Amino acid sequence: MAKKMLMACGNYWGSPFQVGSHHIARSFVKQGWEVAFVSDPISPLHILSGISNELKERYIIYRSGGITDLDEHLWTYIPGALFTPHNKPILKSEWIHRNWFRATIPNLLERIEHAEFKKVDLVYFDTVNFSFLLKYLNYKKSVFRIADKLSGFSKCTATMKRMEQELASSVDSVLYTANNLQEYVQDMKPKHTIYMPNGVNFEHFRKGPYQQPLEYKNIKSPIAVYVGAIDRWFDYNLFNEAAKGLPNVSFVLIGPDKMARERIVSASNIHILGKRSYQEIPAYLHHANVGIIPFDVQGHGDLVNSINPLKLYEYMACGLPVVSVSWDELTYLNTPACLAKNSQEFIAKINKYAFSSKEEHEVSLINYVQQHRWEERVEKIIKQLGFI
Numbered sequence: 001m002a003k004k005m006l007m008a009c010g011n012y013w014g015s016p017f018q019v020g021s022h023h024i025a026r027s028f029v030k031q032g033w034e035v036a037f038v039s040d041p042i043s044p045l046h047i048l049s050g051i052s053n054e055l056k057e058r059y060i061i062y063r064s065g066g067i068t069d070l071d072e073h074l075w076t077y078i079p080g081a082l083f084t085p086h087n088k089p090i091l092k093s094e095w096i097h098r099n100w101f102r103a104t105i106p107n108l109l110e111r112i113e114h115a116e117f118k119k120v121d122l123v124y125f126d127t128v129n130f131s132f133l134l135k136y137l138n139y140k141k142s143v144f145r146i147a148d149k150l151s152g153f154s155k156c157t158a159t160m161k162r163m164e165q166e167l168a169s170s171v172d173s174v175l176y177t178a179n180n181l182q183e184y185v186q187d188m189k190p191k192h193t194i195y196m197p198n199g200v201n202f203e204h205f206r207k208g209p210y211q212q213p214l215e216y217k218n219i220k221s222p223i224a225v226y227v228g229a230i231d232r233w234f235d236y237n238l239f240n241e242a243a244k245g246l247p248n249v250s251f252v253l254i255g256p257d258k259m260a261r262e263r264i265v266s267a268s269n270i271h272i273l274g275k276r277s278y279q280e281i282p283a284y285l286h287h288a289n290v291g292i293i294p295f296d297v298q299g300h301g302d303l304v305n306s307i308n309p310l311k312l313y314e315y316m317a318c319g320l321p322v323v324s325v326s327w328d329e330l331t332y333l334n335t336p337a338c339l340a341k342n343s344q345e346f347i348a349k350i351n352k353y354a355f356s357s358k359e360e361h362e363v364s365l366i367n368y369v370q371q372h373r374w375e376e377r378v379e380k381i382i383k384q385l386g387f388i
Contacts, residue, residue, distance in 0.1 A: 002073075003387065004034045005122040006112070006137065008130030012039040012058050013069065013076035017229070018278040019310065020147060020177065020198055021126045027378035029073045036117040038108075040129055041079040041100065045091075065106075066115060075115050079108040085129055085157075092157040101132055109136055121387065125171070128163040134170055141385050142171040145196070146185055147178075152303030154232070164188070173385065178308040178329045194384055197333070199374040200313035206366075210283035219250045219271055222289035222354035225320075227254045227281055228311050233303055235296035235325065236263040238343055242294070243270050245347045249354045251292075254284055282318060290353040291315030293324035293337075294346070305329065312337060316369040319362040321353040336364050 005028055009021045025035050042058050058078045061067055066077035082103040085096055101108050112118055119138040126145045144167050150156050168174050168188035175196045176185045185193055243251045250269050253260055257274045295304045305328040315322045324330060326339035340346035382388055
């Protein structure tokens with residue numbers, strides 16, 4: 001009989017942001033597990049922020065009572081509640097953080113039981129919003145995956161910090177993604193810890209061939225591309241400086257564009273494309289010349305130094321040379337990425353790789369990244385948790 005796992009996650013299954021938990025779910029399914037992927041709830045209050053495509057998709061999953069994927073080995077659901085935790089007046093109260101699930105319609109716990117995931121072998125968290133499940137599920141092992149320092153995000157509340165510490169000390173194991181997070185995790189007094197850095201869905205980014213995206217036909221080569229979150233920790237000044245210093249290089253940004261359009265200068269060689277689906281991303285990488293990671297280490301060092309960037313592996317799987325600012329975790333990983341200590345180095349390295357042949361570097365990049373597949377990461381975790 002197949003083993004079962006319930007995953008309680010912040011990002012929904014179909015999110016354009018396919019983060020570590022999505023890949024971990026896929027890898028568990030490949031190992032023969034049945035997986036429930038339950039993600040952060042929606043409420044009528046979400047409409048006040050606008051009806052985005054993501055909200056529409058989440059609402060469809062909620063209204064359907066959950067949908068299946070991966071040949072019906074994965075069931076995913078988004079609860080609907082009258083109110084949900086948020087860093088806003090009233091919604092950031094401790095009572096709402098701990099009791100929102102009691103106001104779900106239909107009742108979340110009943111939905112989980114109906115889907116036959118009340119009794120599982122493993123319960124997995126990457127968010128504190130579902131910590132109450134430890135009291136209501138029948139499980140053999142529990143894990144909490146910490147991929148960032150929670151305090152670095154605007155959504156963080158004092159209650160969430162307390163709940164993070166409670167959850168970390170309650171589960172059987174805490175998984176942490178960056179070496180720099182070790183002390184942060186140990187301060188929460190966990191029972192057991194496992195260092196589990198990010199990995200790569202190698203086949204997804206490597207299989208090809210990929211047709212050139214339509215937008216690229218009107219964008220001059222060479223192309224320096226960035227894919228991912230464009231938030232407070234993105235170094236807008238560095239990006240603007242690089243684009244100005246390299247007028248013959250086209251800079252392409254793919255990701256949520258609200259803050260980008262506010263803070264990035266208008267220039268003929270800057271192209272802000274907005275979000276793209278996970279299925280579309282490899283084409284944009286394969287037809288670029290260099291992948292960049294311009295994070296603001298000076299302004300947001302506490303957060304950035306603890307990031308193990310998923311995009312690093314995904315760029316490399318596409319044979320794309322990587323130029324990044326330097327921070328603690330990247331130095332620790334000792335990857336083939338080119339690390340820059342200042343803006344001059346960052347610009348010079350982009351210039352070098354943008355105008356060089358990708359084939360010169362492809363072998364070393366592929367050889368490195370093949371050692372970091374998600375499947376291998378998950379196999380080790382399954383063994384360490386005692387399921388093999």
